[in-house]
Amino acid sequence: MYLETLEKSIYELITETSTNLPKDVRRAVSKAKAAENAGTRASMSLDTITNNIQMADDKVSPICQDTGMPTFKIKTPIGVNQLEIKAAIKRAIVSATKNAKLRPNAVDSLTGENSGDNLGEGVPVVKFEQWENDYIEMKLILKGGGCENKNIQYSLPTELEGIGRAGRDLDGIRKCILHSVYQAQGQGCSAGFIGVGIGGDRASGYDLAKEQLFRSVDDVNSNSQLAELEEYTVEKANTLGIGTMGFGGEATLLGCKIGVMHRIPASFFVSVAYNCWAYRRLAININPTTGQINEWQFQEGEKVEFKDEDKVDPTEEIATNFVELRAPVSEEAIRKLKVGDVVKISGMMYTGRDAIHKYLSDHDAPLDLNGQIIYHCGPVVLKDKEGNWQIKAAGPTTSIREEPYQGDIMKKFGIRAVMGKGGMGPKTLAALSEHGGVYLNAIGGAAQYYANCITGVEGVDLMQFGLPEAMWHLRVEDFTAVVTMDSHGNSLHADVDKSSLEKLALYSERVYK
Ligand SMILES: O=C(O)C[C@H](O)C(=O)O
Ligand code: SF4
Known part of the structure; x- marks a missing residue:
């Protein structure tokens, strides 16, 4: 009975950590939102983020699709069997993955194979210590890649x-x-x-x-x-x-x-x-005889709920330069876009991240990508009872990892827009000018918000790379992102990097003698 209850407690810890942002973090995000000037891209992004936090909580679904490296830090009273706890953690991880509370994230570093259940060599990370208290403390952090x-x-x-x-x-x-x-x-x-x-x-x-x-x-x-x-x-x-x-x-x-x-x-x-x-970490105190949760940590103070009054339609705020995009997109339409424009995409887009970019650099594409939009995203997906794929969480991934391939692939297949987060480098910027392309920045971590814009999965290719790395054919509606690199040589990322470096230089003078 103890082991069953313990597994249930751990499952609850995993689910809460993945779906319900801790109170202290919510307060910090809410404070940041209050400090940001209304009507700016930053405040629009924070709106999306707070909407997303609320949606994840309401739907008990992952805040971000990257549910990270599950890392447990545990303190046990002397005499408690740590091997049993580790085994219970593994079982709870497998169930949480099956129920789409966690994305299958454990990848064999040599073969690239995804284990599918979040178990692998060194995954999850579990560290034990002993202590003199009479209860088990279990801390969990899900820190994304x-x-x-x-x-x-x-x-x-x-x-x-x-x-x-x-x-x-x-x-x-x-x-x-x-x-x-x-x-x-x-x-x-x-x-x-x-x-x-x-x-x-x-x-x-x-x-x-x-x-x-x-x-x-x-x-x-x-x-x-x-x-x-x-x-x-x-x-x-x-x-x-x-x-x-x-x-x-x-x-x-x-x-x-x-x-x-x-x-x-x-x-x-x-x-x-x-x-x-998306600072996902929580902790529980567990009764070592029953396996029940005695207490949750990080529960002090007010829980900020991001309710309706905060829900601003991001496109309304910066409506002046907001553009509709529907693939296939022409070169002419792309060349009209400029850094700062907000686009709303409807129609089809295709996911592609690390494995797909490497694959496309020396293989043909599984479908005609001419004029299409590639989304750097590794979603959380689940098959429903009828056997149809459902997208459970689908925010962008860091695009810079595709820098060595991106420009060449856009030119090779005629891709007009790539979307991800964090921006890309000079090689891609040059290719955008030469070929006629744009880079779109979606809001990182807003996995529920974007999953909500996906109206259907119309196909999937290259499943051999595992669920997050496969090429998903997504039908979307009003999927919002910001143009941060355009076909005229402009990059918001390069500009912000330069100006922040100048500001950093202001702190070169010694402060501590
Ligand atoms: O793996 C992902 O989906 C995203 C990753 O956490 C990232 O920030 O790039
Ligand atoms: S996509 Fe962003 S929010 Fe999600 S884990 Fe990666 S860094 Fe964190």
Whole structure:
């Protein structure tokens, strides 16, 4: 009975973490929204984000389609069987995946094969400790890949772009932390949160950084020097002008938590774990005799509900330069689009992410892509009772990973628009000019919001790459995104990068003597 109840408790923890954003995070997002100027792209993005948070909660569906690397940190009283707990975690993971609370995310690194059930070598991550308390504490974080890719580790002393030399002292640490926010730009779905680990070695430094992500957004560091640095970082990072999704704006960083540990003389690491706004982490206290949940953590304070009064139609706000797009799109129509335009797509689009881009670079496409729109997305899908595919969550993925392939593929197949998040680099920008194409930025993490714009799945190709990586043929209606790179050589991402680097340089002067 204990084991059954324990599995049920863990299943509940997974479901809540994936679908119901913690109260402290909601308050931080709500505060950011209040600080953003109405009518801007940043405030439109935050509206989409808050709508999405509410939809995920109401439907008990994933907030973001990337349900991340499930990471459990557990403390047990002496005598509790940890092997049984690990086995129960695995069973709960398999059921949560089956019920589309988690996307199948475990991929064999050598063969590329998706295990389909979120189990694999080293997945999930489960770490145990013992303690003297008489209950089990189980913490879970679902940290997605896009923000994980923006983690950074500095080895001091070092020379940093924009902000200059970072020495082996508190001021050098300060510079690394500010630089970490700059280098993430919008790619980790800003506005984000950072956990920082000072000291340790490369592995324990990152562990310490990630441990900080389990602190409450509103707590105050017990080390007064670090408390000051946390506050300083949030204040200054929000002057960099990166903004939500890197569109520019006031809200760039919603929280900074710093931990410190000893190091060995030759090493001095500052490790930064970046977490997107979809900051999914919760914890439960479990009765070790019954397996029942005694208490949920992160429950202090008000739960902000993002209800109807907040639901602004994003297209209404910036209606002046809003454009309808329906594939196949002509070169002429694409060349009319400019950075800043908001498009509303209806009709067909096709998903393609890492495996598809590599495949298309040396194979034919499974269908005619001339004039079509490619969406960088790995959705959560579920087959219904009639055997039809249902899209359960479908936000964009980080596009920059496709930079080596994108331009060539657009030209090879006549693709006119690619959509994802975080922007792309100079090679794609040049191809957009040459060929007549645009890059569209969708709001990262808004997986429920976008799933709602998908009216049907009309086919799927290349299933051998696994569900998230397959090419899904999606019929959509009023799917909204912003043109952030156009066919005239303009890139909002390049502009925001440049201006935020200039602002970062303003913090080169020593602050800590
Ligand atoms: O894998 C995904 O769907 C998204 C990923 O978390 C990303 O941010 O790029
Ligand atoms: S898509 Fe964005 S919100 Fe979702 S896991 Fe990746 S970084 Fe986070």
